Amino acid sequence: MGTPHVGSTTDEGPRTSRGERTAARLRDAARTVFARHGYATARVEDIVAEAGVSHGTFYTYFDNKGAALDALIDETSAVLLTVVDEPWEGEDVAATIEAVIARFVDVFAADADVIRAWLEATAHEAHFRERLREVRDGYVERVAAQLEPALHGTGHSPHSAAAALVAMVEGYATEMLSDDDLAERERTVKVLAAIWYGGLLRLSGVAGTEA
Amino acid sequence: MGTPHVGSTTDEGPRTSRGERTAARLRDAARTVFARHGYATARVEDIVAEAGVSHGTFYTYFDNKGAALDALIDETSAVLLTVVDEPWEGEDVAATIEAVIARFVDVFAADADVIRAWLEATAHEAHFRERLREVRDGYVERVAAQLEPALHGTGHSPHSAAAALVAMVEGYATEMLSDDDLAERERTVKVLAAIWYGGLLRLSGVAGTEA
Amino acid sequence: MGTPHVGSTTDEGPRTSRGERTAARLRDAARTVFARHGYATARVEDIVAEAGVSHGTFYTYFDNKGAALDALIDETSAVLLTVVDEPWEGEDVAATIEAVIARFVDVFAADADVIRAWLEATAHEAHFRERLREVRDGYVERVAAQLEPALHGTGHSPHSAAAALVAMVEGYATEMLSDDDLAERERTVKVLAAIWYGGLLRLSGVAGTEA
Amino acid sequence: MGTPHVGSTTDEGPRTSRGERTAARLRDAARTVFARHGYATARVEDIVAEAGVSHGTFYTYFDNKGAALDALIDETSAVLLTVVDEPWEGEDVAATIEAVIARFVDVFAADADVIRAWLEATAHEAHFRERLREVRDGYVERVAAQLEPALHGTGHSPHSAAAALVAMVEGYATEMLSDDDLAERERTVKVLAAIWYGGLLRLSGVAGTEA
DNA sequence: CATGAATGAGCTTTCATTCAT
DNA sequence: AATGAATGAAAGCTCATTCAT
Numbered sequence: 001m002g003t004p005h006v007g008s009t010t011d012e013g014p015r016t017s018r019g020e021r022t023a024a025r026l027r028d029a030a031r032t033v034f035a036r037h038g039y040a041t042a043r044v045e046d047i048v049a050e051a052g053v054s055h056g057t058f059y060t061y062f063d064n065k066g067a068a069l070d071a072l073i074d075e076t077s078a079v080l081l082t083v084v085d086e087p088w089e090g091e092d093v094a095a096t097i098e099a100v101i102a103r104f105v106d107v108f109a110a111d112a113d114v115i116r117a118w119l120e121a122t123a124h125e126a127h128f129r130e131r132l133r134e135v136r137d138g139y140v141e142r143v144a145a146q147l148e149p150a151l152h153g154t155g156h157s158p159h160s161a162a163a164a165l166v167a168m169v170e171g172y173a174t175e176m177l178s179d180d181d182l183a184e185r186e187r188t189v190k191v192l193a194a195i196w197y198g199g200l201l202r203l204s205g206v207a208g209t210e211a
Numbered sequence: 212m213g214t215p216h217v218g219s220t221t222d223e224g225p226r227t228s229r230g231e232r233t234a235a236r237l238r239d240a241a242r243t244v245f246a247r248h249g250y251a252t253a254r255v256e257d258i259v260a261e262a263g264v265s266h267g268t269f270y271t272y273f274d275n276k277g278a279a280l281d282a283l284i285d286e287t288s289a290v291l292l293t294v295v296d297e298p299w300e301g302e303d304v305a306a307t308i309e310a311v312i313a314r315f316v317d318v319f320a321a322d323a324d325v326i327r328a329w330l331e332a333t334a335h336e337a338h339f340r341e342r343l344r345e346v347r348d349g350y351v352e353r354v355a356a357q358l359e360p361a362l363h364g365t366g367h368s369p370h371s372a373a374a375a376l377v378a379m380v381e382g383y384a385t386e387m388l389s390d391d392d393l394a395e396r397e398r399t400v401k402v403l404a405a406i407w408y409g410g411l412l413r414l415s416g417v418a419g420t421e422a
Numbered sequence: 423m424g425t426p427h428v429g430s431t432t433d434e435g436p437r438t439s440r441g442e443r444t445a446a447r448l449r450d451a452a453r454t455v456f457a458r459h460g461y462a463t464a465r466v467e468d469i470v471a472e473a474g475v476s477h478g479t480f481y482t483y484f485d486n487k488g489a490a491l492d493a494l495i496d497e498t499s500a501v502l503l504t505v506v507d508e509p510w511e512g513e514d515v516a517a518t519i520e521a522v523i524a525r526f527v528d529v530f531a532a533d534a535d536v537i538r539a540w541l542e543a544t545a546h547e548a549h550f551r552e553r554l555r556e557v558r559d560g561y562v563e564r565v566a567a568q569l570e571p572a573l574h575g576t577g578h579s580p581h582s583a584a585a586a587l588v589a590m591v592e593g594y595a596t597e598m599l600s601d602d603d604l605a606e607r608e609r610t611v612k613v614l615a616a617i618w619y620g621g622l623l624r625l626s627g628v629a630g631t632e633a
Numbered sequence: 634m635g636t637p638h639v640g641s642t643t644d645e646g647p648r649t650s651r652g653e654r655t656a657a658r659l660r661d662a663a664r665t666v667f668a669r670h671g672y673a674t675a676r677v678e679d680i681v682a683e684a685g686v687s688h689g690t691f692y693t694y695f696d697n698k699g700a701a702l703d704a705l706i707d708e709t710s711a712v713l714l715t716v717v718d719e720p721w722e723g724e725d726v727a728a729t730i731e732a733v734i735a736r737f738v739d740v741f742a743a744d745a746d747v748i749r750a751w752l753e754a755t756a757h758e759a760h761f762r763e764r765l766r767e768v769r770d771g772y773v774e775r776v777a778a779q780l781e782p783a784l785h786g787t788g789h790s791p792h793s794a795a796a797a798l799v800a801m802v803e804g805y806a807t808e809m810l811s812d813d814d815l816a817e818r819e820r821t822v823k824v825l826a827a828i829w830y831g832g833l834l835r836l837s838g839v840a841g842t843e844a
Numbered sequence: 845c846a847t848g849a850a851t852g853a854g855c856t857t858t859c860a861t862t863c864a865t
Numbered sequence: 866a867a868t869g870a871a872t873g874a875a876a877g878c879t880c881a882t883t884c885a886t
Contacts, residue, residue: 019845038334040251044881054847059882116334123249123331160402167382168375168406176374191371191414195379198413199406229865230870254855265872270857440886441849460756462673465876476851481878542756545671545749582824585809586801590828593800613793617801617832624831625824652866677860687868692861 023061025051030068035113039069039121066125073118073128076111077135083107084139088146097200098193101169105189108173115174140166150204161203165196234272236262241279246324250280250332277336284329284339287322288346294318295350299357308411309404312380316400319384326385351377361415372414376407445483447473452490457535461491461543488547495540495550498533499557505529506561510568519622520615523591527611530595537596562588572626583625587618656694658684663701668746672702672754699758706751706761709744710768716740717772721779730833731826734802738822741806748807773799783837794836798829 029051033042044065048058062068083103090096108115121128143162151158169192177188240262244253255276259269273279294314301307319326332339354373362369380403388399451473455464466487470480484490505525512518530537543550565584573580591614599610662684666675677698681691695701716736723729741748754761776795784791802825810821 016845022845038251040249041335043879055849056847056882056884057845060845065881120251120331120334123327124252156402156405157398160399161406163387164379164383164399164403164406167387168379171378171382172375176378187368188371188375191367192375194367194413195372195375195406195410198409198411200409201413202405202409203402227865227868227870233870255857256855266856267858267873268871271870275856438847438849438886444849460673462671462753463757466878467876477877478852478879479850482849486877538756542753545753546674578824578827579820582821583828586805586821586825586828589804589809590797590801593804594797598796598800609790610793610797613789613797613836616789616835617794617797617828620831620833620835621828622831624827624834649866655866676858688870689861689863689868690866693866698860 019061022051022053022057025053026058026061026068027071031072031113034069034072034117039065039117040124066121066127069117069121069128070131072114073131076107076114076118077131079107079111080135081138084142088142094193094197097197098189101193101196102189104169105173105177105185105192108170109177109179109185112174112177112179119174136166147200147203150200154203154205156203161200165199168192168195233262233264233268236264237269237272237279238282242283242324245280245283245328250276250328251335277332277338280328280332280339281342283325284342287318287325287329288342290318290322291346292349295353299353305404305408308407309400312403312407313400315380316384316388316396316403319381320388320390320396323385323388323390330385347377358411358414361411365414365416367414372411376410379403379406444473444475444479447475448480448483448490449493453494453535456491456494456539461487461539462546488543488549491539491543491550492553494536495553498529498536498540499553501529501533502557503560506564510564516615516619519619520611523615523618524611526591527595527599527607527614530592531599531601531607534596534599534601541596558588569622569625572622576625576627578625583622587621590614590617655684655686655690658686659691659694659701660704664705664746667702667705667750672698672750673757699754699760702750702754702761703764705747706764709740709747709751710764712740712744713768714771717775721775727826727830730830731822734826734829735822737802738806738810738818738825741803742810742812742818745807745810745812752807769799780833780836783833787836787838789836794833798832801825801828 026047029047030042032050033046036042037046042065044058045055047068048055051057058068062071086100086103088096088100090099118128118132122132140159140162143166144158147158147161151161172188172192177185237258240258241253243261244257247253248257253276255269256266258276258279259266262268269279273282297311297314299307299311301310329339329343333343351370351373354377355369358369358372362372383399383403388396448469451469452464454472455468458464459468464487466480467477469490470477473479480490484493508522508525510518510522512521540550540554544554562581562584565588566580569580569583573583594610594614599607659680662680663675665683666679669675670679675698677691678688680701681688684690691701695704719733719736721729721733723732751761751765755765773792773795776799777791780791780794784794805821805825810818
């Protein structure tokens with residue numbers, strides 16, 4: 001929130017409640033417009049039109065177009081980090097995995113628009129590439145740490161395994177999931193959890209000699 | 212600019228061998244530049260500078276920037292469809308899966324630059340969105356058909372499972388793999404194959420009650 | 423470039439008085455530049471230089487070059503239609519004709535620059551062709567209606583006669599008249615009026631057997 | 634024919650009969666394309682496509698686009714000058730006038746496409762303005778000379794009267810006449826001749842006191 | 845704080861013309 | 866003579882950003 005865009009040091013934002021309302025309108029508008037056109041193609045004019053404010057007002061709240069995306073990413077990555085930091089261990093491993101995946105899928109589904117714009121922006125701005133690496137490395141490492149004991153001595157890198165599992169969840173959730181079909185979401189979580197769990201068993205050498 | 216452009220197969224092009232050489236130079240240059248800047252930020256001027264031709268020459272071969280990406284996608288998707296259509300069945304299921312994944316990872320690694328530009332372009336041009344859906348649906352369906360027998364009666368949708376496994380391979384290969392470390396690539400293929408196979412066992416109900 | 427453009431009445435434009443001033447400056451500049459180079463060869467850059475504003479400002483007020491000509495045509499054709507609608511009948515036919523012609527010549531002389539650009543533009547844009555036809559048909563029909571009684575039963579079409587007389591006045595006024603020589607203008611009006619009146623007599627069969 | 638464009642001193646053109654054929658094809662094509670798009674908007678590419686030759690061939694025959702129009706104007710103005718120089722006096726003045734007008738209208742109708750392109754080109758190239766003035770002055774002066782005796786002592790300038798009558802015929806013929814309706818053409822000639830003759834009577838003071 | 849006119853660098857695209865083959 | 870690829874100087878138009886009000 002308010003984290004300035006790269007190179008900027010001033011904290012954007014309003015001091016009054018009227019200003020807070022305008023800022024919120026602009027964030028919402030930016031999100032809508034990024035979802036509609038993508039980040040690169042979105043025009044500041046579209047955003048202010050959507051927000052119902054004048055052109056100049058945008059720059060009262062953001063240093064530039066990138067800062068608006070940054071503000072959205074602030075929120076999304078905060079939520080993602082929260083999810084990563086939630087407790088993970090549990091009696092029933094399969095159920096724990098399913099719970100973790102469900103939480104991730106929920107976040108991805110809720111913020112898919114922001115994430116897609118973010119991913120797109122990584123293609124042309126190093127700043128967004130870095131922010132993505134930072135957050136993604138965060139949860140890949142967290143997952144890798146969880147996998148460590150199970151993979152110990154198998155020759156498989158926990159990091160690789162974590163990256164693969166994360167790629168699966170992320171890719172499915174951001175690109176293939178329609179954001180309103182709740183039943184589909186539940187089925188998806190079950191499939192992802194099964195693959196994750198079965199994959200882990202196989203990686204750890206516990207199962208998979210049959211069939 | 213979100214503006215649509217002409218179809219995928221450009222009728223532009225040379226009638227002489229000199230022209231063929233120029234066209235190839237432009238395609239290579241486009242690829243290099245898209246890899247460097249992303250699609251949206253790439254300028255035609257960058258491409259012609261890289262190719263060592265004049266500005267106008269670009270338009271002798273392509274209607275616009277999008278047409279250049281289309282030409283690259285033509286090649287990449289042809290290769291992808293070839294991989295999809297290669298034989299799939301084999302005595303040893305685990306080995307077969309590993310072989311298939313290895314082929315996919317090879318293609319993705321080889322054409323990661325094109326694919327990343329393509330993915331980015333889906334954000335602002337419907338045309339590229341459609342081409343991606345077309346090709347991706349192609350291999351998701353192919354994979355789903357393979358999974359069908361194993362998942363029959365389990366309540367899991369072959370399509371979802373296929374989408375998840377494909378997302379894992381695609382995501383890992385295009386975003387997390389450095390394109391020159393061959394050893395890393397081999398380890399990765401083993402991990403992906405293990406997850407894929409173990410996940411399948413679990414999905415099909417064969418294994419996974421242990422642990 | 424033969425490309426069509428937006429309608430005649432631009433919704434572009436200023437909401438402030440400063441903007442109104444800029445718009446007027448641009449209209450004047452466009453007129454000057456069209457007079458100097460013709461429509462096709464005139465560059466937006468010439469217009470903004472003449473108006474003393476930046477390049478982008480032009481597009482705040484007009485969608486494109488054609489819209490600037492449209493704005494000028496709006497004014498000119500409004501004046502022309504006014505002249506057409508002024509009273510026409512009078513005691514002395516010859517004097518009435520002279521008065522009407524004088525009014526027309528005045529308008530054509532005053533707006534010859536716009537009209538010449540307009541005529542030129544009809545060569546490459548259908549839109550201007552249509553606007554011309556609309557306005558010209560307007561006064562040709564008005565004149566034809568006046569001639570009707572006199573030509574009744576003569577076998578001559580009032581429309582043809584009107585078209586011929588209008589062509590004479592239009593052609594003379596826009597192409598052959600220098601716009602500052604007032605004495606020349608007065609002599610011209612007398613000649614045109616004499617031809618018009620004598621021509622009518624002859625067409626109506628009243629005179630012309632002599633000589 | 635072969636008169637080079639302004640500034641050029643080489644006589645364009647072919648030495649062989651094959652070359653002559655190509656030149657003719659290009660002239661025809663230029664005429665067609667100028668008629669379709671106007672002079673400014675016509676592209677050399679359109680002309681060569683219409684002629685069925687390659688791009689470079691155009692420049693074997695013409696120094697530039699203007700030279701192609703010049704070649705067409707060469708033909709048209711030659712015909713116009715011929716008409717002007719044809720005998721003019723006759724027993725029956727009214728009949729003579731009608732004959733002269735008929736010849737003019739025929740030429741204008743036949744070459745309306747060239748003339749329209751020529752008129753348009755006067756808007757942006759001084760060269761064509763000069764050629765037009767030259768030819769037009771030619772027949773205006775010729776007509777003025779004919780009117781001289783009749784207008785002597787009336788206070789009306791023979792030049793003005795000639796210019797008005799020429800403007801009428803030119804304007805009507807190039808802008809208002811459809812080029813294929815022969816009956817319309819005949820009626821038009823009668824109307825123009827009547828106005829011309831009646832106008833003259835009036836100008837010379839012979840008639841017009843009635844009505 | 846909000847407004848919206850003004851800026852101008854930047855990018856795409858076009859097309860007359862040249863020239864090696 | 867004919868070809869068509871290559872050139873590069875123009876334009877046109879867009880849009881992030883600034884700033885006077």
